[in-house]
Amino acid sequence: MIIGILxxxxxxxxxxxxTPAGAEIMKQNGHSVLVQTGAGTSSGxxxxxxxxxxxxxxxxxxxxxxxxxxILRVREPxxxxxxxxxAGQIYFSYLHLAASEPVTRALIDSGVIAIAYETVQKTxxxxxxxxxxxxxxxxxxxQEGAKYLEMAxxxxxxxxGGVPGVDPASVLILGGGKVGINAxxxxxxxxxxxxxxxxxxxxxxxxxxxxxxxCFLQMASPAAIRELIKNADIVVGAALIPGSRTPTLISxxxxxTMKRGAVLxxxxxxxxxxxxxxxxxxxxxxxxxxxxxxxxxxxNMAGALPRxxxxxxxxxxxxxxxxxxxxxxxxxxKTNPELRRGANVVNGTVTFQAVAETFxxxxxxxxxxx
Numbered sequence: 001m002i003i004g005i006l007x008x009x010x011x012x013x014x015x016x017x018x019t020p021a022g023a024e025i026m027k028q029n030g031h032s033v034l035v036q037t038g039a040g041t042s043s044g045x046x047x048x049x050x051x052x053x054x055x056x057x058x059x060x061x062x063x064x065x066x067x068x069x070x071i072l073r074v075r076e077p078x079x080x081x082x083x084x085x086x087a088g089q090i091y092f093s094y095l096h097l098a099a100s101e102p103v104t105r106a107l108i109d110s111g112v113i114a115i116a117y118e119t120v121q122k123t124x125x126x127x128x129x130x131x132x133x134x135x136x137x138x139x140x141x142x143q144e145g146a147k148y149l150e151m152a153x154x155x156x157x158x159x160x161g162g163v164p165g166v167d168p169a170s171v172l173i174l175g176g177g178k179v180g181i182n183a184x185x186x187x188x189x190x191x192x193x194x195x196x197x198x199x200x201x202x203x204x205x206x207x208x209x210x211x212x213x214x215c216f217l218q219m220a221s222p223a224a225i226r227e228l229i230k231n232a233d234i235v236v237g238a239a240l241i242p243g244s245r246t247p248t249l250i251s252x253x254x255x256x257t258m259k260r261g262a263v264l265x266x267x268x269x270x271x272x273x274x275x276x277x278x279x280x281x282x283x284x285x286x287x288x289x290x291x292x293x294x295x296x297x298x299x300n301m302a303g304a305l306p307r308x309x310x311x312x313x314x315x316x317x318x319x320x321x322x323x324x325x326x327x328x329x330x331x332x333x334k335t336n337p338e339l340r341r342g343a344n345v346v347n348g349t350v351t352f353q354a355v356a357e358t359f360x361x362x363x364x365x366x367x368x369x370x
Contacts, residue, residue, distance in 0.1 A: 005018055007036040015300075020045050094117045118242065149233060170192065170193045176197070196215060226254060234262070237273065238268065243344070248275065269299050
């Protein structure tokens with residue numbers, strides 16, 4: 001199979017879909033790898049490294065789209081690329097379709113096989129291709145939250161861990177999944193008082209065994225959120241429903257009950273965001289202040305740490321991409337239920353129910369197309 005690796009064009013997106021080491025493994029399995037000029041430079045992988053791995057370097061995305069049977073990408077296609085998509089081509093990346101009707105309709109119209117990293121799911125419910133970026137975004141959420149608590153950044157001037165004789169900051173984390181637990185570990189390690197809310201009682205029982213004493217676990221509910229945000233210095237939105245738009249957990253009215261200069265970090269902005277007042281920001285302009293509350297809602301947080309993120313992403317995605325390349329998408333999905341769950345749009349049909357319901361589109365189970 002011919003694999004195409006495109007340079008990311010989303011603002012401040014510095015990751016690349018695969019490392020040269022991953023490209024070499026693709027070549028060893030008999031596949032051709034096309035890499036757009038400069039695709040890996042921001043991640044620390046220059047064109048020469050990909051050439052040594054056996055990849056062919058091409059100057060333009062159009063050249064790669066025209067030849068590649070499968071596109072590997074970090075992000076969804078940009079509107080300027082919609083015309084390059086073609087029927088039967090595989091597009092394997094983070095898609096977050098429930099947050100973007102234009103991208104969803106473009107994929108439908110093009111006839112591609114669109115497989116979303118974020119909905120590839122194991123039988124235990126875990127999300128193996130979302131996990132590595134969650135492991136980056138969770139700690140980063142606390143780093144950014146601590147920075148924006150500084151008064152010069154718009155915060156109210158609180159040190160996350162406090163000092164002897166002074167209380168530490170209070171951190172509220174909405175969601176105890178991969179993002180939430182990694183955020184909580186860092187916040188607890190810095191000495192903050194951390195509250196984690198989750199809807200899954202078994203998850204809370206597990207967290208009670210592994211988290212330190214300054215992490216307080218509670219069943220999520222609107223009442224619990226309303227109460228805890230009153231004293232929160234940082235709120236991390238880490239809720240996720242795979243493939244669906246994220247539920248709104250904090251309304252604009254609730255901001256008026258918070259401390260002025262508190263910080264909201266919306267890690268779920270890719271899927272629509274946890275907060276009513278969230279709007280996507282960029283690394284170049286990451287925050288805005290609304291009703292006295294600092295909002296941070298960068299849609300590609302892990303793009304700020306591209307070296308770590310690219311290696312972690314390749315470690316997770318390569319085995320799935322290789323299976324698709326070796327078997328073809330139909331056979332790979334027939335034999336691997338995890339990949340079947342990743343199918344979002346196939347040959348003009350929406351095959352992920354939550355996406356179809358979000359936009360009122362017809363849903364066809366992937367099994368009917370196999």
